[in-house]
Every structure is written in C-alpha cells, then in structure tokens.
Amino acid sequence: MSVETITEVSQYLTFKLEDDAYALGVADVREVLELELNHITKIPRTPDYLRGVINVRGSVVPVIDMRIKFNMEKEEATIDTCIIVIEVLLNRKTTVLGILADSVQEVIDLAPEQIEAAPEIGNQLNTEFIAGIGKKDNRFIIILEIGKILTSEELRDVGKTASALTAENKVPV
Numbered sequence: 001m002s003v004e005t006i007t008e009v010s011q012y013l014t015f016k017l018e019d020d021a022y023a024l025g026v027a028d029v030r031e032v033l034e035l036e037l038n039h040i041t042k043i044p045r046t047p048d049y050l051r052g053v054i055n056v057r058g059s060v061v062p063v064i065d066m067r068i069k070f071n072m073e074k075e076e077a078t079i080d081t082c083i084i085v086i087e088v089l090l091n092r093k094t095t096v097l098g099i100l101a102d103s104v105q106e107v108i109d110l111a112p113e114q115i116e117a118a119p120e121i122g123n124q125l126n127t128e129f130i131a132g133i134g135k136k137d138n139r140f141i142i143i144l145e146i147g148k149i150l151t152s153e154e155l156r157d158v159g160k161t162a163s164a165l166t167a168e169n170k171v172p173v
Helices: 152-168
Strands: 010-017 020-025 029-034 050-056 059-065 082-090 093-101 103-110 130-136 139-144
Touching: 010 082, 010 093, 010 139, 020 103, 050 093, 082 103, 103 130, 103 139
Parallel strands: 020 139, 059 093
Antiparallel strands: 010 020, 010 103, 029 082, 050 059, 082 093, 130 139
16 A cells, blocks of 8 residues: 555554554454453564564464564553554465554544655665555654565564464463
C-alpha cells in the first residue's frame, strides 16, 4: 500500500508509542489482546525486538516490541499496554504476528486527501515502512506498511522461531 493506491476512505486502527500516534489498516488487524492476560514467553538468543511468543487459541504467535524496533526506550508495561495481532504476507503465506503497543486508541476513517506521502529524509534513513502521514483533528498519524516494518529476512527468522516452537510444543497452551 502506498499513498497513490489509497483512492477511497479507509479505516485504520490507531495506537500510541510514546506520545506519537500510529495506524494500521483494519484489514491487517485480527484482534487486540490485553497484555496482562497474555503471558509472553521469552525466547533465548533472539533479536531484542522479538519480545517472545504468546499462545493465541493454540497457535504460537511471535510478539514484536515496536518501541525497540523503532529505536525508542523500552518501557515497563502499563494497564493500557496491549498486543495487536496482525497478519502479514510472507512468501505468499499469511504469517500472524503480535505487535506490542503502549495503547490502542480508536478506529478512524481517513480519506485520500487526509493522507500525504512520507517525507523523504535522505538516503540514510529507511522510511519505506511508512505508507503515509494521516492528518486528523490537527494531529499527525503515521500510517504503517506493516509488511515492511521487518525485513524479509527478519520476518523469515521470526516465522522459523514460531514454527520450531510449535513443532516442539514449547509454548504453554
């Protein structure tokens, strides 16, 4: 998805990291889970951004800490901290991931004229994971291209970790 492909009003789930608002297309979101009800099982020798895995109705779901992935300070969980369960297409196969967010805000509608392309910041910074910048009620919302937050190699590694744990029944049901 890019700004050019947004031709009609679309719905987005908004969430917070630090003081900034982010959004995902609702079509990518399966559900939102409370962190306190879902224990994250840590996996040794995995990247820092891979917080661990959770059990979602018998399936192993890797959880990505968005704060760490976006080079923010790691914070202690609060009552508002949640896991947004999403679907990402990897090698023509749907992969389910959880992303850790400080809080979920609301579902909003954004029309094409309310979305601008991500600013080009030069060759040093990779912003291809930003589908656009939404403008609503005098605030900016960073619309994420969820399939591009992790590189293909990172997604593959996360998927392999989840598959291996599922095969070995290492995650409590």
